Amino acid sequence: MPRETLQGTLDLLILKTLARGTAHGYGITCAILNASQNQLRVEEGSLYPALRRLESAGLIKAEWKASESNRRARYYELTRAGRKQLAQIEKEWRTHTAVIEDFLAFE
Amino acid sequence: MWRKLLNFFRPAKLEAEIREEIEFHRAQTAGFFGNTGLIADHMRDASTIAWLEICAQDIRYGFRQLSKSPVLLAVAVLSLALGIGANTAIFTLIHAIMLQMLPVRDPGSLLLLYSGVSDGVTSGDLIGDAISYPFYQYLQAHNSALSELCAFRQGNDDVTMHVAGESDTRVEYASVHLVSANYFDVLGVGAAAGRVLRNTDDTRSSPPVAVMSYRFWDNRFHRDPAIPGKTIVLNGTPFTVAGIAAAEFFGERIRTAPDFWVPLSSEPQMLKREPLLDDANAFWLNFLARLKPGITRRAAEAELTAELHGFYLAQAGPHPSADAIHKIERVQITLQPGGGGISGLRYLYSKPLRVLMAVVALVLLIACANIATLLLARASARRPEFLCRLALGAPRIRLLRQVLTESILLSLLGGFAGALFAWCCVKTLILLLHFDPVVRVRPDPAVLAFTLLLSILTGIVFGIIPAWKFSRLDLRPSNVGGNTWRRRFGSTQMLITFQIALSLCLVVSAALLGRSLLELERQNIGFERNRILLVRTDAELAGYQQPQLADLYRNLSDRLIQLPGVQSAALARFSPVSGYSSSGSIAIEGNLPPPGKILNGWFLQVGPRFFATLRIPLLAGRPIDARDTAASTPVALVNQTFVNQYLQHLNPLGQHIYHGSSARGTGAEIVGVVADSKFYDLREHAEPMVFYPMSQQPVSGFELILRTAADPNGIAAEVRSALHQMNARLPMLEQQTLNQQLEHSLRQDKMITTLSSIFGLLALLLASIGIYGTLAYSAAGRTSEIGIRMAVGAQRADVVLLVLRDLVLVLVAGLTLGLLVAAVGTTWLRSFLFGVKPLDSLALAASVLLIAAVALTAGYLPAQRAARIDPMRALRHD
Structure with a gap:
């Protein structure tokens, strides 16, 4: 998938990933990669600032916890506001894609 | 939002967290990660409030820059502190006297x-x-x-x-x-x-x-x-x-x-x-x-x-x-x-306070001009730095903001120092004004707000001039590496001209007021002021009735003259320059005024030996003495001015004076003429005076006037006991020496003169600080030029002249402008002046010389330092 499309959907990808459970930054990259069958690769340069931005907006919250490798990692978790926002974005996304589908199907 | 604000206040913690998070990621991917610095930067931007961060950066950078040039910092803060401090002090007093409300409902x-x-x-x-x-x-x-x-x-x-x-x-x-x-x-x-x-x-x-x-x-x-x-x-x-x-x-x-x-x-x-x-x-x-x-x-x-x-x-x-x-x-x-x-108080001090307000406003203007010249000079010194930043792509607005931040920082520091200085200043002013404690001057929020506003405004106004200059900086090579004093008459020179002109006005005013005070003190007052004790009493308060007063006068007078240490003693309704007087219309037999015109006279009731005690010369006839009683013929003495004005072609002795506008009732016969002397205050011109015997025109409140052999205050206790022996109820209402009374009558003049001298000197000090700072800066900017000149044979004297030459031009312009302004402005002082014309040539000449000397000295120091430059090092400069 081209990068430009990805940019606008980064928030959606992060929030959706976190809706499935808490994760640290690296974990989020891996989860997105897995869930998209290696189609979506989120770059660090986009991911970490985005996490910070979402955190400042109060959609996710962070906590330092011991990771699988027993090293301290910053775990992110969805907040109530984040859950609401995710539902909203998901709905918008579905409407958007449906409209585009219809448009493309129209001959 | 709160998180962002929190992060703003703990940048180190944020930094560490970001580092650790990135490190963790790198550990997971065996060191693979994007541009660490850039990503960390973006993360920081997303986690904190960007504009606040930039502001804080500006402030931190500003502090660093200011602390790198301590002379500038000291001069600027000192100038502002003096200017703002003086303003706040005067404003506080004006507030206390003119604007303060009674402590009542609504x-x-x-x-x-x-x-x-x-x-x-x-x-x-x-x-x-x-x-x-x-x-x-x-x-x-x-x-x-x-x-x-x-x-x-x-x-x-x-x-x-x-x-x-x-x-x-x-x-x-x-x-x-x-x-x-x-x-x-x-x-x-x-x-x-x-x-x-x-x-x-x-x-x-x-x-x-x-x-x-x-x-x-x-x-x-x-x-x-x-x-x-x-x-x-x-x-x-x-x-x-x-x-x-x-x-x-x-x-x-x-x-x-x-x-x-x-x-x-x-x-x-x-x-x-x-x-x-x-x-x-x-x-x-x-x-x-x-x-x-x-x-x-x-x-x-x-x-x-x-x-x-x-x-x-x-x-x-x-x-x-x-x-x-x-x-x-x-x-x-x-x-x-x-x-x-x-x-x-409001009436008495409203005019002097207004004059002082104008004076301190001028001082503040000078202080602001100082800041402006210094910032301008600094601007040229920092030109390479700013050019470099512009060339590296710094947005112009960011540079403007940087400069503005620095000047606001400077003026806040100055405002703070000024507020501190103001409180000391108010204390001093209250001492100088001899305020009664009834007027309470205490820290007032309005006054503090005024100071802060003033200082911030100063910062903004004078931050804008250099900032505006920068925003027009041109990156073409011809403009790189210039200096302030290149243009013959740029804004810096104009500001210094203006400072010199203002200082001249203030110094001229101070000189005029000083000369006027000197005249007031030196003039012939018509009596001997030393070793006189004045005691005020009131017989009515002790229960005396009108008919008993004559006896009291005689007994008291006789008793006082016998006191040890008393050379002479007399009674009078008012002592000289007490600030009290009584006047009214009079008529003179044989010299009735033309219809519609009223003869006006000032009256004073005095006892025997009055003229001898004060040493007022008797010009003709006899003084008032024990002969004059309630039963004898009513008599009066007049002064020289009375004779000159009303009895020009007549022999004054034997003429009759009447109260009111017609010669009715019993007149008083003029039995003597005395020389003119001051009676109401020291500024008065001689008025036609009439002296009546107290025995013939009794008054219940009067003063004892005692000439003593030694310190007049030393006999106060004896006077008190003499009064007490006479009648235990006779009060000693006020007691002071004649010299104290004269000082008291001059206190307003003294206050204005003292304060205007202080402010005049302050202005001069500020202007010379400004000249020194600007020349030092411009000389530093010309280091390589001076080096070249010296290398090709210029002597030290030539270099000194080179640096001073520009100053001389500015000085001449400033003094000319100042003289013009002073010529108009000092007429405003006319009502404060005594015996001095507003355009007194001595005061003008002295002020011009003083300012020229101070300005040249302030300019000579940096010029001389520039001349000591080692040409070899100067050439390697830049």
Whole structure:
């Protein structure tokens, strides 16, 4: 998938990933990669600032916890506001894609 | 948002977290990660408030820059501190004297009621400022414009006082203020203990009550809680102390706080004379009032004036003469803001304070010009840095903001230092002004706000000039590496010219005022001022009646002259330059004035030896002596000016003078002529004076004038005991030397002169700091030029001249401009000057020389330092 499309959907990808459970930054990259069958690769340069931005907006919250490798990692978790926002974005996304589908199907 | 703000205040923690998070990721991916620095930067931006961050950066950078140039920092903060400090101090005083409100309920709505003739001049024989009691009662019952109205006597009265039941041998004195019973109600002032006056207190049948002032309660009775309810005897009449007035209340008159407030109905006991209460033509009361809601001041004035006319026309009888009607109808009532109280201080100091305000405003301008020149000079010094930043792609707005931040920082520092300096300054000013503690000057939020606003405004205004210059910086190579003094007459030079001109104005004013004070002190006052003790007493307070006064004068006079250490002693109604005088129209037999013209004379009642004691020369005839008694022929002495003005072609001796405008009744025969001398104050021109014997025109209040062999204060105790032996009740009201009295009369002149000299010097100091700073900067910027000149053979003197040459041009321009402004401005000082013309050439010349010398010295120091540059090092500079 081209990068430009990805940019606008980064928030959606992060929030959706976190809706499935808490994760640290690296974990989020891996989860997105897995869930998209290696189609979506989120770059660090986009991911970490985005996490910070979402955190400042109060959609996710962070906590330092011991990771699988027993090293301290910053775990992110969805907040109530984040859950609401995710539902909203998901709905918008579905409407958007449906409209585009219809448009493309129209001959 | 809170998180962002939190992160703003703990940048180190944020930084560490970001590092750790990135490190963790790198560990997971075996070191693979994007541009670490850039990503960390973006993360930081997302986690904190960007503009705040930049601001903080600017401030941090600003502090670093400022601390790198301590001279600039010191000069700028010092200039602002002095300028702002002086301004705040003067503003605080103006606030205290001119703007402060009485500590009463809603002072803003209080109005003072005056009556006067419409042309603004009091009519004299009908109604002055004051109003009568019957009209007060009439207004209380009849007006529809005022919601509240209270009356009080003009000024306070001195009375004897003792506590009932205690011995009255040691008489005390207190001042009472006669007020209507609703006075405290209208002002909304409560009692600190007991109660204040109420309406039932003000009938002639009600038992006499008084309200004591908190200050008197504190000073005299040490806040004895038993005082309310006690009986105090005032002028022989027992009064019950109803209560103590609120601590902060001092009456409606600033500076003259009474000890007691008593109802108007006790006027006959307090004043010991025919009661004024029922006399509609006795004008002795002032009013404070509040308007009814919805009524304008103008409408109220019209209504009250109509009431006044109606009332007095009814008084004038059924058929008043046209003249009487005219006189009554000329009188108008005016309402003026009364919330600030009645203040002699306000009147006395309003003009000097305004002059000082103008002076300090000029000083602040000079201080601001300093900052501006320094920032301009600094701007050119930092040119390479800014060019570099611009070239690296810094947005212009960011540079502007940086410069602005620095100047606001500077002015806040200056404002803070200025506020500190102001408090020291206010203390000094109060000492210089000899303020009564009644005027309390304390930290005022309005004053502090004023200072801060002033300092921030200064920063913004003078941040803009250099910032504006930067924003137009051109990156073409020809513009890189210039200096301030390249343009012959740029903004820096203009600012310095302006500073020099302003300093010259201030120094000229100070010089003129100084010369004027010198003239005042050096002039011929007509009497010998040293070793004279003055003691004021009042026989009426001791219970003397008119017929007994002549005996008292004689006995007292004889007793005083026998005191050890006393060379000569005399009595007089007023001592010289006491600030008291009495004058009136006179007539001279055989020299009646043409119709319509009035001869005016100043009167003074004196006892024997008066002229000898003060050493006023007798020019003709004889002085007043023991021959002149109540039974002998009425006599008088006149002064030289009297003879010159009224008796030019006559032999003054043997002429008769009459009071009033016609030669009726018994006149006084002129028996002597004395030389002119000062009587009212030191600024007066000689007035025609008439001296009468006290034995023939007795006065109850008078002064003892004693010439002593040694220190006059040394015999004060003997004078006191002599008075006490004469009559235990004779009070010693005031006691000071004649020299002290003269000093006192000059204190306003001294204050203005001292302050204007201080401010003149301050201005000079600021201007020279500015010149020094600017030249030092510009010389530093010309290091390589100077190096080249020296390398090709310029001598040190040439370099000094090179640096100074520009200054000389600016100096000449500044002095010329200053002289022009001073020529116009000093006429404003005319009323303060005595014996000096506003364009006194000596003062002008001295000021010009002083400023030129100071400016050249300030310029010579950096010039000389520039000349010591080692050419080799200078060439390698930059």
